[in-house]
Amino acid sequence: MLTAIAVAAALVVVAAGVWAWRLRGRLAATERRLRGAAGELEALQYAFSRFAPREVVDDIIAQGVSGRSATKDVTIVFADLHAFTALAEQLDPERLVGLLNGYFAAMERAIAEHRGHVAKFIGDGILAVFGALEPNPWQTNDALHAALAMRAALATYNRRLEADGLPTLRVGIGIHRGPVVTGVLGGTALVEYGVLGRAVNVAARVERLTRLHDADILVTEVVRDHADRRFRLRALPATTVKGLAEPLATFAVEGFDPGGAGTSEAVGSVA
Amino acid sequence: MALADATTATEWGDWLPESPVPPALAAEVRRNMGVVPGWTRRLAPVPWVVRACSRLAKNVTAYAPLELLHPIVLVVSRDNSCRYCFGVQRTLMKTMGYADDYLDRLERDVELRELAPAQRAALDFARRLSRADPRPGARDLAQLAAAGYSRAAIAEIAYAAAAASVINRISTMVALPTDAMIARLDHPLTRLVRPLIARMLRPRRAKPLAAPPTDDGPCGAVVAALGDSPAAAAVRETIDAALASPVLPRRTKLLMMAVVARALGCGRSEAEARAMLATEGLDGAAVDDVLAHLGSPRLDAREALLVPFARESVRYRNGDIQARTRALHDALGVEAAIEAVGIASLANGVCRLSVLLDAC
Numbered sequence: 288m289l290t291a292i293a294v295a296a297a298l299v300v301v302a303a304g305v306w307a308w309r310l311r312g313r314l315a316a317t318e319r320r321l322r323g324a325a326g327e328l329e330a331l332q333y334a335f336s337r338f339a340p341r342e343v344v345d346d347i348i349a350q351g352v353s354g355r356s357a358t359k360d361v362t363i364v365f366a367d368l369h370a371f372t373a374l375a376e377q378l379d380p381e382r383l384v385g386l387l388n389g390y391f392a393a394m395e396r397a398i399a400e401h402r403g404h405v406a407k408f409i410g411d412g413i414l415a416v417f418g419a420l421e422p423n424p425w426q427t428n429d430a431l432h433a434a435l436a437m438r439a440a441l442a443t444y445n446r447r448l449e450a451d452g453l454p455t456l457r458v459g460i461g462i463h464r465g466p467v468v469t470g471v472l473g474g475t476a477l478v479e480y481g482v483l484g485r486a487v488n489v490a491a492r493v494e495r496l497t498r499l500h501d502a503d504i505l506v507t508e509v510v511r512d513h514a515d516r517r518f519r520l521r522a523l524p525a526t527t528v529k530g531l532a533e534p535l536a537t538f539a540v541e542g543f544d545p546g547g548a549g550t551s552e553a554v555g556s557v558a
Numbered sequence: 559m560a561l562a563d564a565t566t567a568t569e570w571g572d573w574l575p576e577s578p579v580p581p582a583l584a585a586e587v588r589r590n591m592g593v594v595p596g597w598t599r600r601l602a603p604v605p606w607v608v609r610a611c612s613r614l615a616k617n618v619t620a621y622a623p624l625e626l627l628h629p630i631v632l633v634v635s636r637d638n639s640c641r642y643c644f645g646v647q648r649t650l651m652k653t654m655g656y657a658d659d660y661l662d663r664l665e666r667d668v669e670l671r672e673l674a675p676a677q678r679a680a681l682d683f684a685r686r687l688s689r690a691d692p693r694p695g696a697r698d699l700a701q702l703a704a705a706g707y708s709r710a711a712i713a714e715i716a717y718a719a720a721a722a723s724v725i726n727r728i729s730t731m732v733a734l735p736t737d738a739m740i741a742r743l744d745h746p747l748t749r750l751v752r753p754l755i756a757r758m759l760r761p762r763r764a765k766p767l768a769a770p771p772t773d774d775g776p777c778g779a780v781v782a783a784l785g786d787s788p789a790a791a792a793v794r795e796t797i798d799a800a801l802a803s804p805v806l807p808r809r810t811k812l813l814m815m816a817v818v819a820r821a822l823g824c825g826r827s828e829a830e831a832r833a834m835l836a837t838e839g840l841d842g843a844a845v846d847d848v849l850a851h852l853g854s855p856r857l858d859a860r861e862a863l864l865v866p867f868a869r870e871s872v873r874y875r876n877g878d879i880q881a882r883t884r885a886l887h888d889a890l891g892v893e894a895a896i897e898a899v900g901i902a903s904l905a906n907g908v909c910r911l912s913v914l915l916d917a918c
Contacts, residue, residue: 310745310746310747313745313746314741421691421873422692422823424820424821424823425851425852428851515851516851517851545853
């Protein structure tokens, strides 16, 4: 009798153990599902928010389109490779595309890390915007830090190219700040969230001046006025550019002194 | 960064150590929440942060429709991509009897379009308040009033969204791991007692305060805008405890609050922080410098870390903000990191809540 009770008790214990084990598994599965769902959610939000402001994404999710447009004060970074046509002629297409993609990835990372977003790749050029996707009172400083990060990233990338026996790259970066119209642009087949306005053209013109002044990063006066005084800037002669009535004053960005005094004298050195 | 990189870079690891919880603090949390959640042990080194979380999570309201409170927290947590809060809130709502299908649709915003206009208006307002992109204003409050909500109910709807924004930030920045207690709610055995748990979880109407806080003290106008709602007491106590805490200097905390106000375009909160900073000996020009560039030679080494951190707390990607919080922890220690997270999160909540002043 006792043996039977003991066996029954043992069976109950084993059954309870198996049951508990299975429940534990179910709990773990629930946890995994929660984590998976949350991960997907984050990934989706992250992916969308890289292309357009959230309200535009909401419109697109809800209605498939967005007619929302706005005028915003943004800081524009325009980057272009120097002597790219000659480079393109030297390399076979596969190597050229690989080289360009590596460059774009490094630049895009530098821009995103400083809260900018790439609005467009134009051939070998990059149009990046700061302050368009979300309000950003520090957009000009962010753009300048991004430009310095792009300079550093390009130096690293060039070392890799050199080691691989490939030609190195030189970039010109123009930065300007001003009002632009933002919105979803395009027809039925292809749409993009873009920016339009004179400020975009000015940034492109400033980039062209990098060749003339032999400087890799140039900014306009309005950018200098909004920038942290710890940026080291060097004034350059005002130059007439296409499309602008007045000569355009620009400043070469030499670096940033985190521990700098940040006084007006530091800014004064550029004039 | 490729999408795959972005998600794998999300550090949601278990890095904040657990600490012993003083019995009085545990008892207070239990009084507020009915249980002592796992995060209590992680945030315990800075008791006011624990108290803030338990008070704000309780969502005490006297006027807002009770059926709105949980959906507001879900919608805001989803919008903030707060993995912890979103998971907890979804599980709680499921336990309370919300159907999976309803929750799925609410997550995908489908339900928002199918809700009654007044409910939709409230949830949409909560989401926009949380996003603050830009901050809602008097017009938004007028729309809620037109949808049938009283001034007091609108204040509490704003409070619920702001409180969720605070808790989302704290949970995300310190990367709270999934709470075993929450996972157990989905346990088959627990399902047997779900009706009882659901009863416990259901929001209850609280009584209005007999003596509402006046507009004295830090952020007094925002607190007073909550009127005699019990939420006013929760906000008042939280702000006072945050500023009184000895872990970080008051000046540092006010600078962080001013930076958050600047990032959110909240002129009132910035002006108030500036006024308080003046009493701490920091003149207007110095504050201008800090707010314009998030740095100044007049900042000490700790402030030079915390001022930019405050800015990052406003609009963030989970992986980035968690890496920054971890770096703060490594540089300043656990107490300073938790207090910095608490202050930045609270400042985000107060600035969002200050929308109520636009209607005053």
